[in-house]
Amino acid sequence: MTSLKKIMKTAILIVARQSVFIPLIARFVAQKLVDFDLVQADRAGANRNILALNAIRYGQDLKRINGQGEFRVKTLDPDIQNWINALFIGGLTGERVKRLGARVFLKSNAPENQRVVAKQEAYLQKLIRRICKCSDVEAIVTCTFYYAQDHVWMSAAEEAGVPFVVLHKECMKDESIIPEMTKQYATGEIYFRFKGTRMTVYNDNEKKCQVDSGIVSEDKVVVTGCPRTDVLFKRRLEAGFPDPGKCVTFFSFRHLIGGLRDPELKTGFSVDGSNGAVRLFAESHAAFAQTAILHPDWEFVIKPKWLKNWAPFIEKTILEEIGVDIADISNLRVDVSEPAQSLIDRSKVVVGLNSTAVIEARVAGRDVVIPVFEEAEGRHRDRIYFRKYFDTDFMVARSGAHQQELIEKAMLSVTPVLNNQDDRIFREFFGFTDGKCTERVVALLKDEIELKHRGSA
Known part of the structure; x- marks a missing residue:
């Protein structure tokens, strides 16, 4: 019976993907597109449409584009995209x-x-062309070049005459990790060669990784800077950051740091302690909890990127290290609900490792403590970013006790302990500090759309 169901399901998919149904499916998809923020787009005067795949993963950048006054951002539910992909990689093929x-x-x-892939691409060429015509979409964007669900869409859109631009968001490449990441891009099984129209990146480090690895040709990747930082740098120029409150934020990290990979560690945490920054994680989080206990009149927040697996590991580690349940520390919480920038605005001190958040905190003039001990000065010393900015932009903790000492020093200081005004770190990782990164991305999209129009004329 199970085999019969699989065969019937495959038969249905074979029928559904026939060309005669493409207009119907295209109209259905066009009707399901959702405006990213129609009020914002209308207020900005935007009247041209682009389609953003995987929108939830780069919402801040899309918000900037949506409010620029040129393009309305429309989004597609990932489940619908997956259903379209399943027309060819579902059924019996799906089992393979x-x-x-x-x-x-x-x-x-x-x-x-x-x-199968060739048939899927030929189908998507026709479908994408129809979807764009039905919804007046002029280009498609996504946030990285290596999502499997987007891979065939890129080449199909190109062939269909629709620009497919990757607004690549994974651009945190310290010089210490460039050789390793170049190798991973070139040989790692999760990475694909780029088949889209153009790729935008935040900085030269990311461009170097991609070009040197052969992922993309140099003429196809453009350094535009990071759109979501435009507001940050404009606030910096206008001295627009608020005075911090009595808050300290730890942007949490996992055991696998600095590009470490381990197929056994899907969660990023090593249970037996055999891989990754296990002791660094434990001691830094425990020291943070201890500092919270000593300062009950201050708010302490640990912010992981997500809660599943991560939050329980933080809670378990703190209990094991200091014998205190985090639930009993009233002024400490593990939270993902508050945006990073809101926490930075409210925080007097920020703690973090290898994260764009610590650079954003420096843009806001906050003191930042980076834990650099245990594996960070041992087996994984080469996985620690920003070393050339230590002591000028970042306070460096050499132990858990030293981390607590530095946090307390910054908490009690009337002015920032480190007040370096040099822009080097911002330019290296965010590309530009002029607040015009969104303008560059929008200009690139307009140029690519115009080129496609000229090519099809």
């Missing part, structure tokens, strides 16, 4: 994809797999 993994399947040289 599950066994291999989507990325391995898409990169496979096996003729039977290549035939």
Whole structure:
């Protein structure tokens, strides 16, 4: 019975993907597109449409584009995109994809797999052209070049005459990790060669990784800076950051730091302590909790990127290290609900490791403490970013006790302990400090759309 169901499901998919149904599916998809923020776009006077895939993953950058006054951002539910992909990699083929993994399947040289991908691309060319016509979409964007769900859409959009631009958001490449990341881009099974129209990156470090690895040709990748930082740098120029409150924020990290990979550690945490910055994680988080206990009149926040697996690990570690349940520390919480910039605005001190958040905190003039001890000065010393900015931009903690000491020093200081006004770190990692990164991205989109129009004329 199970085999019969699989065969019937495959038969339905085969029928559904016939060309005769493309106009119907395109109209359905066009009706399901959602305006990112229609009020914002209308207020800005935007009247041209772009389609953003995976919108939840780069919302701040999309918000800037949506409010620029040129393009309205429309989004597609990932479930609908996955359903469209399943027309070709579902059913019996889907079983093969599950066994291999989507990325391995898409990169496979096996003729039977290549035939499926070729058919999917030919179908998507027609479907994308129809969707764009139905919804007046002029370009498609996504936030990285290596999402499996977008891979065939890139090349199909190109062939369909629709610009597919990747607004690449994973650009935190310290000089210490560039050789390793270049190697991972070139050989790692999760990465694809770029098949879209253009790729924007925040900085030269990321561009170097991509070009040197062969992921993308130099003429296709453009350094535009980081759109979401435009507001930050404009506030900096206008001295527009508020005075901090009695708050300290720790932007949490996991055991796998600085580009470390381990297929056994899907959560990023090593249970047996055999890989990653295990002791650094434990001691830095425990010291943060101890500092909270000693200062009950201050608010202490630990912010992971997400709660699942991560928050329980933080709570377990603190209990094991200092024997106190985090629930019993009334002024300490693990929270993902408050945006990073809001926490930075409210915080007198920020703690973090290898994160854009610590650079954003420096833009806001906050003191930042970076824990650099245990594995950070041992087996994973080469995985620690920003070393050339230590002591000028960042306070460096050499132990858990020293971390507590530095946090308290910054808490009690009337002015920032470190008040370096040099822009080097901002330019290296965010590309530009002029507040015009969104303008560069919008200009690139307009240029690519115009080129496609001229090419099809």
